[in-house]
Amino acid sequence: MSDPQADASRSAPLPHLQMVNVWKRFGEGERQTVAVRNVDLSIAPGEFVTLIGPSGCGKSTLFSMIAGLLPPDADGSVLLGGKVQQDGQLLGKVSFMPQKDLLFPWRTVLDNATLALEVEGMPKNKARARAEALFPEFGLKGFERHYPHQLSGGMRQRVALMRTFLFERDLILLDEPFGALDALTRAMMQRWLLDIWAKHRRTVLFITHDIDEAIFLGDKVVVMTARPGTVKCEERITLPRPRDGDIVTTPEFTSIKRKLLAIVEEESMKTFAAAS
Amino acid sequence: MSSSIKQGVAAALFAAIAGVSAIGSAAAADPVSVRLKWVAQAQFAGVYVAKAKGFYEAGGLDVTINPGGPNVNVETLVASGADTFGVASGTEGVLYAREKGLPLVAIGMSQQITPFAYVTYNETGINSVKDFKGKRVATWMVGPQYTLYSVLAAEGLKQDEVNIVSQPFSMQPFIDKQFDVATVTLYNELNTLKEQGITDIKIFMPDDSGVTTQQDAIVTSEKMIKEKPEQVQAFLDATLKGWKYAFEHKAEAVDIVMAAGSGLERKHQELMLDEIERVMTAKSGTTEGLGYIDMKSIETVQADLIKFGAMKTPVDLKAAFDSAFWAKVPDADKKM
Amino acid sequence: MNLSALARSPYASVVYVAVAWLVLVPLFSISPRYLPPLGTVIADARSVWPDLVAGFWRTLVETVLGFVAGTILGVGFGIAFAYSRLLERALFPIFVALQTVPVIAFGAIVVIWFGNTIMAKVVIALYLAFFPVAVNTLRGLELADPQRIALMRSFGASRLQLFLKLSLPTALPNILIGMKLAVALSIAGAVVGEWFGDTVGLGVMLLQALYFEQIPRVWVLIIACGLLGTLLYGVLAILERRYVWWRPD
Numbered sequence: 032m033s034d035p036q037a038d039a040s041r042s043a044p045l046p047h048l049q050m051v052n053v054w055k056r057f058g059e060g061e062r063q064t065v066a067v068r069n070v071d072l073s074i075a076p077g078e079f080v081t082l083i084g085p086s087g088c089g090k091s092t093l094f095s096m097i098a099g100l101l102p103p104d105a106d107g108s109v110l111l112g113g114k115v116q117q118d119g120q121l122l123g124k125v126s127f128m129p130q131k132d133l134l135f136p137w138r139t140v141l142d143n144a145t146l147a148l149e150v151e152g153m154p155k156n157k158a159r160a161r162a163e164a165l166f167p168e169f170g171l172k173g174f175e176r177h178y179p180h181q182l183s184g185g186m187r188q189r190v191a192l193m194r195t196f197l198f199e200r201d202l203i204l205l206d207e208p209f210g211a212l213d214a215l216t217r218a219m220m221q222r223w224l225l226d227i228w229a230k231h232r233r234t235v236l237f238i239t240h241d242i243d244e245a246i247f248l249g250d251k252v253v254v255m256t257a258r259p260g261t262v263k264c265e266e267r268i269t270l271p272r273p274r275d276g277d278i279v280t281t282p283e284f285t286s287i288k289r290k291l292l293a294i295v296e297e298e299s300m301k302t303f304a305a306a307s
Numbered sequence: 308m309s310s311s312i313k314q315g316v317a318a319a320l321f322a323a324i325a326g327v328s329a330i331g332s333a334a335a336a337d338p339v340s341v342r343l344k345w346v347a348q349a350q351f352a353g354v355y356v357a358k359a360k361g362f363y364e365a366g367g368l369d370v371t372i373n374p375g376g377p378n379v380n381v382e383t384l385v386a387s388g389a390d391t392f393g394v395a396s397g398t399e400g401v402l403y404a405r406e407k408g409l410p411l412v413a414i415g416m417s418q419q420i421t422p423f424a425y426v427t428y429n430e431t432g433i434n435s436v437k438d439f440k441g442k443r444v445a446t447w448m449v450g451p452q453y454t455l456y457s458v459l460a461a462e463g464l465k466q467d468e469v470n471i472v473s474q475p476f477s478m479q480p481f482i483d484k485q486f487d488v489a490t491v492t493l494y495n496e497l498n499t500l501k502e503q504g505i506t507d508i509k510i511f512m513p514d515d516s517g518v519t520t521q522q523d524a525i526v527t528s529e530k531m532i533k534e535k536p537e538q539v540q541a542f543l544d545a546t547l548k549g550w551k552y553a554f555e556h557k558a559e560a561v562d563i564v565m566a567a568g569s570g571l572e573r574k575h576q577e578l579m580l581d582e583i584e585r586v587m588t589a590k591s592g593t594t595e596g597l598g599y600i601d602m603k604s605i606e607t608v609q610a611d612l613i614k615f616g617a618m619k620t621p622v623d624l625k626a627a628f629d630s631a632f633w634a635k636v637p638d639a640d641k642k643m
Numbered sequence: 644m645n646l647s648a649l650a651r652s653p654y655a656s657v658v659y660v661a662v663a664w665l666v667l668v669p670l671f672s673i674s675p676r677y678l679p680p681l682g683t684v685i686a687d688a689r690s691v692w693p694d695l696v697a698g699f700w701r702t703l704v705e706t707v708l709g710f711v712a713g714t715i716l717g718v719g720f721g722i723a724f725a726y727s728r729l730l731e732r733a734l735f736p737i738f739v740a741l742q743t744v745p746v747i748a749f750g751a752i753v754v755i756w757f758g759n760t761i762m763a764k765v766v767i768a769l770y771l772a773f774f775p776v777a778v779n780t781l782r783g784l785e786l787a788d789p790q791r792i793a794l795m796r797s798f799g800a801s802r803l804q805l806f807l808k809l810s811l812p813t814a815l816p817n818i819l820i821g822m823k824l825a826v827a828l829s830i831a832g833a834v835v836g837e838w839f840g841d842t843v844g845l846g847v848m849l850l851q852a853l854y855f856e857q858i859p860r861v862w863v864l865i866i867a868c869g870l871l872g873t874l875l876y877g878v879l880a881i882l883e884r885r886y887v888w889w890r891p892d
Contacts (some may be wrong), residue, residue, distance in 0.1 A: 137807070
């Protein structure tokens with residue numbers, strides 16, 4: 032068969048996000064530092080990909096490039112739905128949630144949640160109505176008129192997530208959203224996030240420090256090397272879904288964890304050696 | 308020039324302060340203004356009376372009275388045309404203004420004798436200006452010091468034989484006996500001392516030492532004299548007539564001043580008007596008439612100022628002090 | 644009525660000062676030249692009550708107009724400086740230089756331009772109020788969190804949206820700080836402005852009281868100016884508590 036359309040339909044579906052030979056270098060000449068080198072990564076539609084790596088490996092730089100906040104160097108490209116994205120074109124196309132909740136203290140919880148919708152130009156009433164519908168699901172019912180400083184850390188994080196979800200983009204970037212939470216809250220938030228994801232089926236790229244979290248959440252775990260960061264390996268997680276808390280004690284989970292831990296530790300040692 | 312800046316700035320600010328226009332709206336056509344050297348008080352009774360009794364109006368003038376203050380330089384405002392007329396500092400002030408090249412002209416001099424005096428407590432044993440030698444003598448260093456220098460020179464004292472110190476605008480240090488001698492004006496600080504119950508004092512008048520410096524010059528600009536001499540004449544006529552009326556109807560004059568000012572004490576104003584009458588009707592003020600310009604005393608003052616280094620070069624006194632308008636004021640308006 | 648709450652209220656401090664005044668002046672037989680008895684000061688205030696009310700009102704109007712105009716201009720220039728380095732480099736040094744010119748020197752020019760209108764006082768109050776507002780607006784706008792800017796940009800926000808939804812609210816607490824400084828300076832500006840010639844106003848009355856050495860009157864005017872300042876500051880504090888209660892984090 033030589034029909035190209037038939038060819039395309041037979042092959043795997045087009046990746047949602049694809050990074051081809053992405054580099055990010057800062058500075059010139061001898062003082063040049065490389066933050067990210069030669070990253071090749073591809074994420075399928077609806078996939079939940081988690082990304083781990085030693086601190087300072089360039090994860091955040093990579094994220095900024097995917098969010099469109101930072102252009103990749105000219106020798107690489109970022110493709111969204113198969114289309115190459117030029118400088119700044121990604122802005123407004125990706126739902127991006129940074130590490131900190133970054134709520135606006137002068138806005139109520141409801142108005143924080145609708146921020147992205149307002150920026151898009153949706154009338155306030157409509158945006159609020161849409162957000163209000165999500166409040167029970169995000170466990171924030173009754174807190175619509177509260178201000179961020181009146182909420183706990185976990186609640187603030189959920190508000191930030193709601194804001195990210197309401198910015199309805201198929202690709203969601205989450206940068207260590209639960210990093211600052213205590214272990215118990217964090218475990219609850221992880222299960223809750225999976226529920227939400229199962230319901231809305233968006234493509235998620237999730238950065239974390241925590242190997243348990245990466246395995247528990249992901250369809251695929253991507254491990255980054257020490258700086259300058261690149262993809263060290265990818266591990267497909269075949270644990271059945273829906274996953275509950277007990278899964279972390281299963282032998283399957285433990286064996287994946289052991290394997291990944293060895294790789295991450297090796298990279299962490301490199302960082303440690305380079306620093307000393 | 309200044310008017311175009313004024314309009315430009317005004318326009319720029321207008322949007323921000325639109326509400327002000329109603330409060331600060333302008334008066335009728337071809338108005339003139341008179342700038343006083345201080346806020347409304349009996350020192351300017353003649354001007355307020357002339358306005359209130361309609362003397363200006365009768366002379367065809369629509370006069371706005373602009374009060375002054377510590378930061379207001381009447382000479383500059385009148386010379387620049389911002390104000391048409393002024394009640395300015397006095398002989399020295401007019402001389403300095405002319406030396407600086409300001410086109411300012413005095414058309415009358417209100418106070419005929421030096422309104423400053425030197426006071427000392429009886430207990431100091433100072434009985435004449437000659438006794439100032441070696442004593443702490445306080446005076447205001449904003450002009451009146453030259454009068455003191457002239458008085459000392461007239462009495463045969465050198466400046467460095469006297470410990471001259473700067474006097475603040477309060478009599479408290481003198482009351483606390485920090486100075487042996489202090490300067491007062493006859494129409495205010497002297498009254499303040501009396502009000503405090505301080506009567507065991509001696510007073511030395513510069514005129515007794517032969518030093519006369521006329522104060523409260525009635526001034527206008529060269530431009531006005533050239534272009535609108537009839538307005539200048541009308542203003543001087545009405546102002547002197549106002550003074551004469553004020554001295555003849557003191558209670559009414561004080562009423563008028565009280566109404567023009569804010570928060571004034573009647574007692575202060577009555578005392579002030581009495582003293583102002585004394586210095587305005589002294590010497591030529593009675594023999595020649597109110598507002599007389601004493602060219603002889605002015606020549607002496609200029610010579611002294613040059614001697615003390617306060618002025619570098621003499622100015623043309625005929626151009627600085629113009630008696631022509633005063634001479635044309637009817638005797639009925641200026642003679643007491 | 645809860646007595647301890649009452650004792651802590653800001654109004655109570657007025658009572659404390661008054662009581663201290665009433666007790667201490669006779670106790671230490673303080674000379675009335677230094678501090679007259681409270682009764683004398685109150686009696687003096689009553690003797691010029693209509694003039695005092697008129698003066699208070701006039702100075703209040705001058706202050707408020709100068710303050711509002713100064714705030715509008717200050718915020719405007721603060722914004723312009725934040726978004727244009729060129730403008731900041733060109734104009735900011737001039738404003739700094741202007742601030743070092745004593746208001747006395749500047750005031751003489753204002754009188755030549757505006758005469759003895761209320762505008763002259765308003766302009767002097769504006770001149771003093773403008774600078775702290777401009778500086779604090781600029782500083783406040785520079786406080787906008789780069790991460791929040793990145794977040795807004797990832798939502799596709801325009802420059803105007805960034806300004807209205809992020810930079811301006813971030814700057815508001817600082818702008819309020821500038822306004823609180825400005826309100827005190829506006830009063831000083833209005834009072835000094837009256838010293839360039841006027842017939843009504845607290846500044847005029849203060850000048851007369853100083854000239855005639857009426858010490859009780861000076862105290863009356865100190866209290867009146869203090870009241871004026873407290874009143875305006877209080878209004879700002881209420882506005883702040885209601886509308887600008889957050890702090891940059």
